[in-house]
Amino acid sequence: MSGLAKSPARRDPPFLVAGLIAVAVAYLALVVFLPLVIVFVEALRKGVGDYLAGIGDAEALSAIKLTLLVAAIAVPLNTIFGLAAAWCVTKFDFKGKNLLVTLIDLPFSISPVISGLIYVLLYGANGWFGPWLQEHNIQIIFSVTGIVLATTLVTLPFVARELIPLMQAQGSDEEAAATTLGANGLRTFFLITLPNVKWALMYGVLLSTARAMGEFGAVSVVSGKIRGLTATMPLQVEILYNEYNFVAAFAVASLLALFALVTLAVKTLLEARFSDELAAQRWR
Amino acid sequence: MSPAKRSWRFVEPSALPGFGPALGLTMAYLSFFLLVPLAALVLRPWEHGADHVFAVVSAERTLDALRLSFGAAFFAACVNAVFGTIVAWVLVRYDFPGKRILDAFVDLPFALPTAVAGIALVTIYAPNGPIGSIIEPMGLKVAYTPLGVMVALVFVGFPFVVRAIQPVLEEVQIDVEEAAATLGANRFRTISQVIFPAVLPSLLMGFSLALARAVGEYGSVTFIAGNQQNVSEIAPLLIIIHLEEFDYAGAAAIGLAMLLISIVMLFGLNLIQAKVAGRGER
Numbered sequence: 252m253s254g255l256a257k258s259p260a261r262r263d264p265p266f267l268v269a270g271l272i273a274v275a276v277a278y279l280a281l282v283v284f285l286p287l288v289i290v291f292v293e294a295l296r297k298g299v300g301d302y303l304a305g306i307g308d309a310e311a312l313s314a315i316k317l318t319l320l321v322a323a324i325a326v327p328l329n330t331i332f333g334l335a336a337a338w339c340v341t342k343f344d345f346k347g348k349n350l351l352v353t354l355i356d357l358p359f360s361i362s363p364v365i366s367g368l369i370y371v372l373l374y375g376a377n378g379w380f381g382p383w384l385q386e387h388n389i390q391i392i393f394s395v396t397g398i399v400l401a402t403t404l405v406t407l408p409f410v411a412r413e414l415i416p417l418m419q420a421q422g423s424d425e426e427a428a429a430t431t432l433g434a435n436g437l438r439t440f441f442l443i444t445l446p447n448v449k450w451a452l453m454y455g456v457l458l459s460t461a462r463a464m465g466e467f468g469a470v471s472v473v474s475g476k477i478r479g480l481t482a483t484m485p486l487q488v489e490i491l492y493n494e495y496n497f498v499a500a501f502a503v504a505s506l507l508a509l510f511a512l513v514t515l516a517v518k519t520l521l522e523a524r525f526s527d528e529l530a531a532q533r534w535r
Numbered sequence: 536m537s538p539a540k541r542s543w544r545f546v547e548p549s550a551l552p553g554f555g556p557a558l559g560l561t562m563a564y565l566s567f568f569l570l571v572p573l574a575a576l577v578l579r580p581w582e583h584g585a586d587h588v589f590a591v592v593s594a595e596r597t598l599d600a601l602r603l604s605f606g607a608a609f610f611a612a613c614v615n616a617v618f619g620t621i622v623a624w625v626l627v628r629y630d631f632p633g634k635r636i637l638d639a640f641v642d643l644p645f646a647l648p649t650a651v652a653g654i655a656l657v658t659i660y661a662p663n664g665p666i667g668s669i670i671e672p673m674g675l676k677v678a679y680t681p682l683g684v685m686v687a688l689v690f691v692g693f694p695f696v697v698r699a700i701q702p703v704l705e706e707v708q709i710d711v712e713e714a715a716a717t718l719g720a721n722r723f724r725t726i727s728q729v730i731f732p733a734v735l736p737s738l739l740m741g742f743s744l745a746l747a748r749a750v751g752e753y754g755s756v757t758f759i760a761g762n763q764q765n766v767s768e769i770a771p772l773l774i775i776i777h778l779e780e781f782d783y784a785g786a787a788a789i790g791l792a793m794l795l796i797s798i799v800m801l802f803g804l805n806l807i808q809a810k811v812a813g814r815g816e817r
Contacts, residue, residue: 378575
């Protein structure tokens with residue numbers, strides 16, 4: 252890597268090198284670092300006591316619990332889906348495969364607000380199934396179920412799109428050999444396929460978890476923002492901020508920011524150590 | 536020997552089991568979470584007639600919101616195309632202390648929840664914030680203006696261009712640049728005529744991704760925008776406003792319009808990208 256720069260044809264004048272580095276660092280500082288730093292500065296503005304009070308508040312705690320619960324449902328669902336989708340897309344040839352792959356990617360191209368809206372159109376009070384649900388006393392919109400639905404849709408592609416390029420590259424020779432030698436499908440899957448893709452799977456799970464915990468637009472449409480009941484952490488941040496309770500808002504936000512930093516660290520580590528076993532595609 | 540006539544087959548024969556259950560699960564899941572809900576988005580706008588759809592979409596308020604969402608997203612993607620290219624170049628070509636940390640932090644806008652970014656940005660650019668207090672006396676208002684919308688979208692779209700260009704810059708062969716230099720091209724000419732054309736298709740791809748993401752963005756924008764009707768109200772917010780008034784058809788109409796404009800726009804960008812990539816290969 253660093254050998255690259257040593258070729259004389261690639262040597263840029265020192266003032267240009269210094270200038271470009273300065274521009275890049277300044278841009279990153281302004282666009283990326285400053286917002287991150289501000290979160291912690293504002294959270295601690297009134298001292299550690301107020302900060303801890305903000306985090307320890309009963310509503311904040313129930314928001315944390317809800318956020319973890321939603322992620323704990325949505326991420327495993329999408330993991331199972333991602334494995335099934337990757338299995339049929341990469342191990343078989345069938346008509347309409349490209350269309351299927353496009354569909355799997357589609358949720359990334361939809362505005363989060365629209366991802367929430369479409370469930371309201373189905374299950375809301377005026378939704379297609381709204382009257383039926385009301386008759387049977389089932390609440391989906393403005394309840395945890397709706398939040399899980401919207402979060403699952405928003406994070407649907409992560410695991411699948413991480414696995415598909417990798418499993419495509421690995422081919423299916425190993426699985427074919429195992430089956431020929433008499434292993435059944437599940438045994439082949441758990442003993443051959445899964446170990447081959449474990450780091451890519453972890454990478455996909457990491458990115459979906461981060462997005463699931465931080466999702467705002469889709470969740471805000473379906474949640475109803477009932478304090479202590481259907482307010483996830485990002486929604487709790489909004490509620491507190493709109494009440495001018497800035498320290499508490501930034502205290503809850505700082506937890507999300509810390510989690511984002513951990514995500515970045517684990518992601519960087521996975522990329523550095525297992526780059527061959529990860530698909531070379533990026534987060535969106 | 537003529538090739539054996541093969542009847543139409545949905546799936547090619549394979550030694551591996553599990554195609555049926557895997558595809559069945561995949562399709563059932565996609566239908567439940569994506570296809571049926573999307574069908575509602577396509578069908579529901581029309582339930583009060585096409586006139587209602589036209590009235591909602593052509594209302595001055597809706598047009599202003601769509602113009603703002605797409606316009607601010609476009610300018611934000613342009614800003615990121617320029618600075619993202621510089622950041623990618625610096626990260627690939629130069630060595631300096633702290634480079635790896637800088638590289639890792641490029642992805643922060645993906646990892647940081649949008650609501651967190653939203654309240655951080657409005658605090659920074661508010662009249663009493665660290666940047667707002669400097670630029671507002673100079674007459675530059677960012678918070679609660681369309682410019683604020685753009686600033687939030689710059690944050691959200693930043694990683695796309697960098698991550699699209701980086702791998703291509705890493706692959707530009709040394710001998711190509713050496714050849715250009717040997718043939719007498721100066722550094723500027725090598726960069727503009729050898730490296731830039733190689734990078735351009737990925738630059739366009741990163742630009743499209745940043746644009747697509749920014750158009751639908753809500754969380755990071757809603758705090759800094761001020762949400763003033765006809766001025767700083769973005770399209771996703773207008774959808775929420777229609778929903779709160781129980782105007783499902785109107786909300787769906789704006790959502791469908793956004794989706795269709797995005798599809799046409801991305802299709803156009805894909806065509807340009809394919810054309811540029813094709814020219815680069817010749």
